[in-house]
Amino acid sequence: MNINEHSRAFSITSFVLGIASVVSGWTFFAPITGLVFGILALRRGTQDRALALWGVWLNAVMLALWVLAGIVAVAVFGFGALALVFAA
Numbered sequence: 001m002n003i004n005e006h007s008r009a010f011s012i013t014s015f016v017l018g019i020a021s022v023v024s025g026w027t028f029f030a031p032i033t034g035l036v037f038g039i040l041a042l043r044r045g046t047q048d049r050a051l052a053l054w055g056v057w058l059n060a061v062m063l064a065l066w067v068l069a070g071i072v073a074v075a076v077f078g079f080g081a082l083a084l085v086f087a088a
Contacts, residue, residue: 007046014038014055021062028066034059 017034020026038056046052 004047007041007044008048010037010041010044011046011048011052011055014041014059015051016055018055018058018062022058026062028063031059031062031066035063 014037041052
């Protein structure tokens, strides 16, 4: 396999992981892996640039949603703990 075939495989892998993450709600590791593969494909100058870009965007959106959900969960539990302290 030459470098173009690897770049094409990276593009497809990134796109598939992005779609799978959105559809099945996969957590942290699949979007990170897809994001890395998409960035590698773009840096290697793949011919399937559209697939790589879609993969990068889908995986980045899923990561952002998980980070936002984590921040909201920490805030809710933190405010709940504060409410327990002041209610007692």
